Amino acid sequence: METLASAFIYRHTKVRITTERPTEFIDLTESLEALLAESRVLTGFVNVQSLHTTAAIVVNEGEPLLLDDFECFLRKTAPDDVPYLHDDETIRTVNLSPGERPNGSSHCRALVLGTSACLNIVNGRLMLGRWQRVFLAELDGPRSRDISVLVIGEAAQ
Amino acid sequence: METLASAFIYRHTKVRITTERPTEFIDLTESLEALLAESRVLTGFVNVQSLHTTAAIVVNEGEPLLLDDFECFLRKTAPDDVPYLHDDETIRTVNLSPGERPNGSSHCRALVLGTSACLNIVNGRLMLGRWQRVFLAELDGPRSRDISVLVIGEAAQ
Amino acid sequence: METLASAFIYRHTKVRITTERPTEFIDLTESLEALLAESRVLTGFVNVQSLHTTAAIVVNEGEPLLLDDFECFLRKTAPDDVPYLHDDETIRTVNLSPGERPNGSSHCRALVLGTSACLNIVNGRLMLGRWQRVFLAELDGPRSRDISVLVIGEAAQ
Numbered sequence: 413m414e415t416l417a418s419a420f421i422y423r424h425t426k427v428r429i430t431t432e433r434p435t436e437f438i439d440l441t442e443s444l445e446a447l448l449a450e451s452r453v454l455t456g457f458v459n460v461q462s463l464h465t466t467a468a469i470v471v472n473e474g475e476p477l478l479l480d481d482f483e484c485f486l487r488k489t490a491p492d493d494v495p496y497l498h499d500d501e502t503i504r505t506v507n508l509s510p511g512e513r514p515n516g517s518s519h520c521r522a523l524v525l526g527t528s529a530c531l532n533i534v535n536g537r538l539m540l541g542r543w544q545r546v547f548l549a550e551l552d553g554p555r556s557r558d559i560s561v562l563v564i565g566e567a568a569q
Numbered sequence: 570m571e572t573l574a575s576a577f578i579y580r581h582t583k584v585r586i587t588t589e590r591p592t593e594f595i596d597l598t599e600s601l602e603a604l605l606a607e608s609r610v611l612t613g614f615v616n617v618q619s620l621h622t623t624a625a626i627v628v629n630e631g632e633p634l635l636l637d638d639f640e641c642f643l644r645k646t647a648p649d650d651v652p653y654l655h656d657d658e659t660i661r662t663v664n665l666s667p668g669e670r671p672n673g674s675s676h677c678r679a680l681v682l683g684t685s686a687c688l689n690i691v692n693g694r695l696m697l698g699r700w701q702r703v704f705l706a707e708l709d710g711p712r713s714r715d716i717s718v719l720v721i722g723e724a725a726q
Numbered sequence: 727m728e729t730l731a732s733a734f735i736y737r738h739t740k741v742r743i744t745t746e747r748p749t750e751f752i753d754l755t756e757s758l759e760a761l762l763a764e765s766r767v768l769t770g771f772v773n774v775q776s777l778h779t780t781a782a783i784v785v786n787e788g789e790p791l792l793l794d795d796f797e798c799f800l801r802k803t804a805p806d807d808v809p810y811l812h813d814d815e816t817i818r819t820v821n822l823s824p825g826e827r828p829n830g831s832s833h834c835r836a837l838v839l840g841t842s843a844c845l846n847i848v849n850g851r852l853m854l855g856r857w858q859r860v861f862l863a864e865l866d867g868p869r870s871r872d873i874s875v876l877v878i879g880e881a882a883q
Contacts, residue, residue: 420734422613422722424689455876455878456878457773457878459687459689461687461688462698463696463698463701464701465628471779472837473821475818475820475821476820477810477811477818478810478812481811481830481833481834482834482837485834485837490642496638497634497637498635503634504632507631519630520638523627524838525837526686527688527701528687529840530614530773531775532738532773532842532874532876534874539775539876541872542777543821544777544778560689560696562612562614562690564614565736566736579769579770581769581846619855620854620858622785654792654794654795655789655791655792661789661791663790676787676792676795677796680839681803684784684785684786684858685843685844687771687844715855717846719769719771719847719848721770
């Protein structure tokens with residue numbers, strides 16, 4: 413335990429990513445580590461937040477076949493081939509955008525994955541286990557996506 | 570990046586909500602924005618935490634038909650019509666309350682949705698994308714529910 | 727609302743746990759409360775983070791039959807008896823460890839449960855509802871597991 417003096421700092425960054433496929437896991441880990449290094453925070457939290465309702469933030473292993481398994485798992489969990497009221501333009505009354513895609517399944521997948529991940533920073537490093545990587549989970553791509561990354565903590569002297 | 574001087578502040582609020590249906594999504598966004606404005610925090614985190622094991626905090630779109638889709642999706646994910654040991658009063662030995670409802674399915678739904686959401690505050694505003702809203706997800710209503718909202722960050726001068 | 731003076735403190739702890747079964751819910755609540763008491767933090771956040779990709783952090787009720795229901799629910803959500811590409815050693819090329827177990831299902835279960843839980847601290851106490859307990863969810867045990875616990879907040883005078 414250490415008392416923090418006045419050198420408490422923060423750094424906010426918006427990261428923009430262009431996804432290329434309907435479902436895609438974009439590894440953010442190196443970008444986050446670079447932001448952390450720039451921030452000079454030694455101990456604190458980084459909260460990584462998707463600014464979208466059909467894209468999530470997840471932490472898991474970056475093994476390519478596993479990411480394919482995740483896609484398959486999500487498609488089974490919230491299938492595309494069942495009806496979603498959200499996709500029925502004959503009954504929708506609000507939040508309609510021109511050219512909106514049917515994406516009720518994408519919203520359901522995002523709901524179980526979650527919007528943000530709060531991770532610990534210790535000794536100036538993102539606390540991650542050996543296999544852990546931080547991903548933007550694109551669930552309704554391709555799209556342009558924005559991620560809000562806020563680092564708050566004790567600064568290096 | 571800016572160094573925070575001594576004006577680091579916090580504000581904790583308990584929000585009480587009375588739900589009216591078995592499954593219900595209560596939009597907390599405006600209440601959270603009002604708490605943020607009162608707190609005078611410019612940059613920081615707000616952690617919104619359900620104090621219940623059958624009510625969750627989720628972030629997604631507030632389109633009414635989509636919320637119906639979410640209810641349908643949750644009922645398929647953890648159905649009511651399969652047996653849950655938790656609901657078998659002939660074998661339960663602990664945590665029993667008088668008049669307890671069968672709610673094993675509600676607990677399973679809460680498990681995948683999550684208890685809290687940590688969101689970023691930047692320039693005194695809750696960082697939310699165009700369609701994002703913050704909800705209490707009632708999964709075993711109607712009930713009285715308490716939500717703990719803690720805002721911590723740099724204060725406006 | 728109160729202004730925090732200079733007494734902002736943190737405490738980071740790594741908790742090691744040895745699990746004994748393939749699926750197991752280890753109650754961390756008392757350990758977390760002890761760490762909080764040692765930290766002397768009165769108001770702040772504790773972020774509890776699994777450092778593994780097949781173990782999650784969840785908050786729910788510690789009723790033993792319910793924990794059995796959770797295990798059953800997770801086995802249905804991501805079954806063991808469907809093929810996972812991640813478990814096919816004839817096509818895997820990266821992240822292979824000697825003696826690796828087939829655990830694609832464990833990764834999928836971890837994906838929906840989540841890696842960390844951020845919880846509020848108020849008046850020196852972990853904010854938890856009557857039935858809430860914090861668990862490490864072991865999804866690919868038995869194993870040795872590390873949990874990163876970071877407490878940050880205002881110190882007691």
